[in-house]
Amino acid sequence: MKMKKLASAMLLLGTLATSAVQADKWHMPTPYADANLPTQIAREFAEEIKANTAGELDITVHSGASLVKHPEIPRAVKTGQVQLGEVFIGIMGNTHPVFKHDNIPFLATTFDDAEKLWAAARPEVEKQLDKDGMTLLYTVAWPAQSLYTKAPVNRLEDLSGLKMRAYSPSTSRLADLMHTTPTTVQVPDIPQAFSTGIIDAMITSPSTGVNGQAWDYLEHFTDVRAWIPKNVVVVNKRAFKRLDDKTRQIILDAAAKAESEGWKRVRVTAAEDTKTLAENGIQVAEPSAELMAELQTIGDIMIDEWKAESPDDVGAILSSYR
Numbered sequence: 001m002k003m004k005k006l007a008s009a010m011l012l013l014g015t016l017a018t019s020a021v022q023a024d025k026w027h028m029p030t031p032y033a034d035a036n037l038p039t040q041i042a043r044e045f046a047e048e049i050k051a052n053t054a055g056e057l058d059i060t061v062h063s064g065a066s067l068v069k070h071p072e073i074p075r076a077v078k079t080g081q082v083q084l085g086e087v088f089i090g091i092m093g094n095t096h097p098v099f100k101h102d103n104i105p106f107l108a109t110t111f112d113d114a115e116k117l118w119a120a121a122r123p124e125v126e127k128q129l130d131k132d133g134m135t136l137l138y139t140v141a142w143p144a145q146s147l148y149t150k151a152p153v154n155r156l157e158d159l160s161g162l163k164m165r166a167y168s169p170s171t172s173r174l175a176d177l178m179h180t181t182p183t184t185v186q187v188p189d190i191p192q193a194f195s196t197g198i199i200d201a202m203i204t205s206p207s208t209g210v211n212g213q214a215w216d217y218l219e220h221f222t223d224v225r226a227w228i229p230k231n232v233v234v235v236n237k238r239a240f241k242r243l244d245d246k247t248r249q250i251i252l253d254a255a256a257k258a259e260s261e262g263w264k265r266v267r268v269t270a271a272e273d274t275k276t277l278a279e280n281g282i283q284v285a286e287p288s289a290e291l292m293a294e295l296q297t298i299g300d301i302m303i304d305e306w307k308a309e310s311p312d313d314v315g316a317i318l319s320s321y322r
């Protein structure tokens with residue numbers, strides 16, 4: 001009896017001693033490389049938390065999917081294999097339709113509208129993540145998604161039969177509706193996929209084109225600005241709950257700052273990177289009215305399909321956005 005008491009007292013003391021002395025080391029896998037804005041913001045977020053907790057919470061950012069492969073990041077956070085992580089919202093589109101708000105063509109095509117769409121979608125996204133054991137911390141938007149091809153594109157027919165890169169369930173569907181063949185390719189594999197003919201076209205940001213030196217393997221950028229997708233940073237719910245109030249607040253404050261920095265800086269990045277594409281010899285063109293009309297028709301189809309998947313959840317997002 002006495003021994004048992006002593007042992008548990010020592011155990012308690014041990015726990016207290018470790019939590020007082022040892023800093024918590026957390027791991028944060030992110031999908032994209034260091035040159036990307038979301039990764040830069042993730043590093044600033046981690047530094048801010050380390051500084052404001054006087055080193056008590058030390059988050060290591062593992063960029064470029066170096067610790068966990070991109071499609072596996074949500075599960076790694078959910079199961080507590082890592083404490084937090086970053087993910088492209090669209091890749092969770094098959095988990096629940098609320099995540100598809102992020103890849104719907106022509107729903108929100110300016111940064112102001114994308115911010116409004118996010119304000120409308122956020123409660124639904126938060127609810128769904130919470131059900132999956134994750135707490136939402138912040139998002140970072142990408143520049144608007146535009147069309148990269150080898151030949152000029154004036155109408156949809158010019159793309160017919162091409163192999164189109166897809167990076168989410170919604171973009172696979174989009175490729176189908178464009179009469180192209182969707183092929184899933186991760187960002188680091190884009191240059192090789194183009195040069196070996198695995199893909200002939202893609203829709204992504206000027207930033208991803210610049211990072212992958214798109215001028216080495218294609219000539220045309222048609223600035224359709226079809227949607228503005230986002231990455232989201234999530235923390236394991238239990239890991240977050242275990243922290244004291246003060247630390248939790250430090251994380252939430254750093255998250256709010258990361259999010260507002262993201263919305264501010266992506267506007268600058270978008271303009272700079274579009275300029276860089278042109279400077280390197282890519283033909284940057286405004287889309288023809290015909291192409292835009294055709295793409296918008298596809299956007300309307302995708303909104304209808306999306307609504308049909310989950311009328312209540314999706315309806316809530318659409319009505320509060322509109």
Ligand code: PCA
Pocket residue numbers: 088142143167186187204205206207208229
């Ligand atoms: N770049 C990432 C996501 C959106 C973007 O602009 C990609 O192409 O996978």
